[in-house]
Amino acid sequence: MSPRLALEAVEVHAGARRLLGPVSLELVAGECIGLVGESGSGKSLTVQALLGLLPGGLHATGRLREGTTAFAPGTPAHVALRGRVIGWVPQDPLASLHPLRRVGAQLVETLRVVRRLDRATARAEAIALLERVHLPAPAAALDRFPHEFSGGQRQRIAIALALATAPRVLVADEPTSALDARIARDILDLLDGLRRETGLAVLLVSHDLPLVGAYAQRVHVLRGGEVVEHGPTTHVFAAPSHPYTGELLAADAAAPMAVPTGTREPVLQARGLRLRYPRAARDALDGIDLDLRRGEGLALVGESGSGKSSLGRVLLRLARGARGEVRFHPRGGAPVDLLALDGSSLRTLRPQLGVVFQDPYASLDPRLRIVDVVGEPLRLRGMAAAARREMVATLLGDVGLHPDALDRHPHQFSGGQRQRIAIARALAGDPELLVCDEAVSALDAHHRGAILALLARLKAERDLALLFITHDLAAAAAVAERIVVLEDGRVVEQGPVADVLAAPSHPHTRALVAARPPHPAGG
Amino acid sequence: MPGPTHLPPLARAALAVLGALALACTVGPWLLRVDPHAPHWEALSVPPGSAGHWAGTDAIGRDVLARTLAGGRLSLGIGLLSSLVALGIGLAYGAIAGLAGGRVERVMLRVLDVFSAIPFLLVVILLLTLFERSLGLLLAAIGGYVWIDLARVMRSEAARLRVSGFVLAAEAMGATFGQRLRWHVLPNLMPLAVVYLGLILPQAILVESFLGFLGLSVDEPSASWGTLLAEGVQELDSAPWTLLVPATFLVATLAAFQMLGDGLRDWLDVRARPQAGA
Numbered sequence: 001m002s003p004r005l006a007l008e009a010v011e012v013h014a015g016a017r018r019l020l021g022p023v024s025l026e027l028v029a030g031e032c033i034g035l036v037g038e039s040g041s042g043k044s045l046t047v048q049a050l051l052g053l054l055p056g057g058l059h060a061t062g063r064l065r066e067g068t069t070a071f072a073p074g075t076p077a078h079v080a081l082r083g084r085v086i087g088w089v090p091q092d093p094l095a096s097l098h099p100l101r102r103v104g105a106q107l108v109e110t111l112r113v114v115r116r117l118d119r120a121t122a123r124a125e126a127i128a129l130l131e132r133v134h135l136p137a138p139a140a141a142l143d144r145f146p147h148e149f150s151g152g153q154r155q156r157i158a159i160a161l162a163l164a165t166a167p168r169v170l171v172a173d174e175p176t177s178a179l180d181a182r183i184a185r186d187i188l189d190l191l192d193g194l195r196r197e198t199g200l201a202v203l204l205v206s207h208d209l210p211l212v213g214a215y216a217q218r219v220h221v222l223r224g225g226e227v228v229e230h231g232p233t234t235h236v237f238a239a240p241s242h243p244y245t246g247e248l249l250a251a252d253a254a255a256p257m258a259v260p261t262g263t264r265e266p267v268l269q270a271r272g273l274r275l276r277y278p279r280a281a282r283d284a285l286d287g288i289d290l291d292l293r294r295g296e297g298l299a300l301v302g303e304s305g306s307g308k309s310s311l312g313r314v315l316l317r318l319a320r321g322a323r324g325e326v327r328f329h330p331r332g333g334a335p336v337d338l339l340a341l342d343g344s345s346l347r348t349l350r351p352q353l354g355v356v357f358q359d360p361y362a363s364l365d366p367r368l369r370i371v372d373v374v375g376e377p378l379r380l381r382g383m384a385a386a387a388r389r390e391m392v393a394t395l396l397g398d399v400g401l402h403p404d405a406l407d408r409h410p411h412q413f414s415g416g417q418r419q420r421i422a423i424a425r426a427l428a429g430d431p432e433l434l435v436c437d438e439a440v441s442a443l444d445a446h447h448r449g450a451i452l453a454l455l456a457r458l459k460a461e462r463d464l465a466l467l468f469i470t471h472d473l474a475a476a477a478a479v480a481e482r483i484v485v486l487e488d489g490r491v492v493e494q495g496p497v498a499d500v501l502a503a504p505s506h507p508h509t510r511a512l513v514a515a516r517p518p519h520p521a522g523g
Numbered sequence: 524m525p526g527p528t529h530l531p532p533l534a535r536a537a538l539a540v541l542g543a544l545a546l547a548c549t550v551g552p553w554l555l556r557v558d559p560h561a562p563h564w565e566a567l568s569v570p571p572g573s574a575g576h577w578a579g580t581d582a583i584g585r586d587v588l589a590r591t592l593a594g595g596r597l598s599l600g601i602g603l604l605s606s607l608v609a610l611g612i613g614l615a616y617g618a619i620a621g622l623a624g625g626r627v628e629r630v631m632l633r634v635l636d637v638f639s640a641i642p643f644l645l646v647v648i649l650l651l652t653l654f655e656r657s658l659g660l661l662l663a664a665i666g667g668y669v670w671i672d673l674a675r676v677m678r679s680e681a682a683r684l685r686v687s688g689f690v691l692a693a694e695a696m697g698a699t700f701g702q703r704l705r706w707h708v709l710p711n712l713m714p715l716a717v718v719y720l721g722l723i724l725p726q727a728i729l730v731e732s733f734l735g736f737l738g739l740s741v742d743e744p745s746a747s748w749g750t751l752l753a754e755g756v757q758e759l760d761s762a763p764w765t766l767l768v769p770a771t772f773l774v775a776t777l778a779a780f781q782m783l784g785d786g787l788r789d790w791l792d793v794r795a796r797p798q799a800g801a
Contacts, residue, residue, distance in 0.1 A: 316695055318691060318694060318695060320625065346697075347697040347698075347699065348697065349697075350695060350696055350697030351696065351697060353695065354695075355692065355695045357688045357691070357692060358688075359688055362687045362688035362689065363687075363688025363689050363691075363692050364688070364689055365689040365706075365707050365710075365711070366711070367710050367711060373689075376693065376696055376698070376706075377696040377697070380696055380697055380698055380702065422692070425692070425696075429696060429697075
């Protein structure tokens with residue numbers, strides 16, 4: 001069968017420098033093509049070139065073919081394919097939906113402009129589209145705003161919007177990286193169903209190799225702007241011919257089960273924690289008890305909205321309005337209740353409470369050099385510049401970065417490197433406790449494995465109490481001995497990692513365990 | 524990295540025009556060697572192009588070009604100073620409100636709403652009429668007029684920074700409110716502040732001209748562009764150039780600032796640039 005849309009030796013250049021290519025892809029009716037690679041591998045450039053949406057200063061060469069007609073990328077004929085032939089499902093559905101307009105208005109507008117339907121027909125068609133993406137109560141949904149939906153529902157709406165123009169090719173650019181495992185699975189099942197039923201050609205772009213493996217028939221692996229391997233998914237997974245593919249697969253499989261420690265002295269004890277946000281219908285945290293011991297890794301697992309990030313912030317007193325007790329045992333001091341402490345005593349204890357946030361792009365001040373970013377806790381303690389520089393260099397070494405990073409700025413580093421910098425900063429205060437809030441979920445498989453290994457090593461070397469907040473059970477298993485599962489602000493299950501993963505007792509935990517994507521190569 | 528690394532051509536042209544205007548207004552009066560305040564009784568209301576008076580003279584024989592350039596010095600100077608006053612107040616107010624969050628932020632925003640509800644120009648006119656007019660009062664009046672919108676913009680940006688990772692991270696390290704403000708929030712607001720300086724400067728110049736037109740700016744014999752426009756209107760029938768010359772300068776200045784502001788916004792808006800590495 002001839003492909004619906006093909007890229008033939010497409011390259012992207014910035015001036016004389018080649019950033020991508022040559023990439024050749026064939027999108028065939030009823031087939032899902034996976035495009036895999038870590039951040040910076042050129043996945044986004046490929047999508048932008050395919051859509052004719054390259055940023056200014058970049059230009060594409062090569063050929064595109066739709067059916068039997070061929071044209072150069074970026075020409076008006078190519079641009080005319082958007083919508084009519086190519087539908088696009090973006091990574092962040094919030095960014096593609098207009099925040100101030102009702103869902104119905106956005107769908108109806110698209111249908112009226114592109115398919116020239118009258119208002120009544122367009123409205124009926126909009127409801128039909130929302131039904132196709134399995135959005136509950138589609139007729140009522142038309143009158144609601146995007147922010148009234150959950151992340152998964154918004155992604156369904158974004159898919160409906162992409163389908164509104166009746167495209168024959170659907171480009172899904174990291175459609176699930178912002179969603180937790182179970183909802184991600186639902187969204188991909190939906191795309192898979194659409195592909196089977198309507199013969200849509202799907203290009204699934206992702207950094208998540210097992211995910212792509214579960215849904216794509218063919219896969220292309222990108223690295224440094226070049227396709228290093230391509231072929232049927234089962235072949236690529238079973239016998240990767242390029243060492244990098246093997247590396248990506250290995251990085252994902254690296255989830256060593258940690259051994260539980262014995263009972264040691266507690267570092268943090270939470271009792272009866274409650275938190276309710278203003279105007280919320282129910283408590284975000286509903287009576288949580290938690291114990292964290294020295295040298296112990298505790299994984300806090302739950303779906304988005306389960307309260308796990310709120311809990312992390314309450315434990316560090318970075319959220320207001322919590323009730324209950326958070327008993328912290330500082331080094332060489334009497335235990336204190338963090339929630340009852342006055343501002344200045346709290347600040348003196350802060351260095352002992354390290355934290356690493358989810359988004360490594362937002363958590364480093366873009367204007368500072370790395371020596372000042374990592375050295376900030378030291379500067380707060382009044383350490384002189386020269387001593388600070390020396391200490392930061394040592395810390396960078398500890399997290400596996402070269403000392404020549406000192407005088408560079410955050411934007412010169414990749415996501416994984418930035419997360420290392422954030423970890424170095426958290427270590428600068430010589431903490432007793434390290435809280436990692438979804439610290440690896442923004443990273444691709446390759447970097448995720450490396451950061452998890454780093455955290456496990458630091459925990460052992462420094463005898464840290466580690467609170468690891470995540471929705472990813474495999475990541476939890478890599479660094480934690482114990483696991484606590486949260487649902488709707490309550491602890492529904494806890495115990496040693498191996499026990500909970502092997503025999504989850506609560507239905508919610510079972511659903512989370514089942515949501516881990518299967519490994520097609522018998523994993 | 525791809526993306527606009529140079530100012531757009533239109534903005535560069537605007538910058539050149541503004542530079543030339545500023546230069547003309549600062550060194551022009553000195554180069555012309557004509558006293559802007561001295562009447563030439565032998566040359567009353569002569570049209571432009573006459574010997575010694577390129578832009579003509581007014582009803583009492585003062586050189587229009589010399590007066591326009593000297594007026595520009597005052598208009599631009601007062602505009603710049605009052606913009607800096609407004610920038611200082613707006614930046615500090617907005618940054619504190621945005622970083623504080625919660626009840627403090629809500630109260631400070633309400634105060635801004637109250638200020639916006641006051642017809643400020645009327646208050647300024649009242650103040651300048653009632654009290655002894657001084658440069659300080661004039662600067663405070665114009666600055667007080669333009670700082671409100673600026674404070675709002677700075678507040679929303681500071682609030683975005685407050686919840687962004689690195690300011691939260693600083694709090695988690697034990698940084699005080701003042702340290703977070705000085706180390707993270709203010710430096711990260713600076714690019715936006717510079718852009719907004721380009722946007723409020725013409726506003727301040729316009730307000731000054733408006734007050735000058737009403738005779739509430741600088742006193743005789745000094746004259747800002749607004750004062751000159753008021754004089755020019757009186758002589759519109761007999762000597763239209765006394766209106767047209769300062770008006771042309773004012774319009775050119777405001778138009779150039781507009782183009783520069785647009786260009787600066789595109790150029791400095793980091794979020795409009797593509798992310799590195801992808």
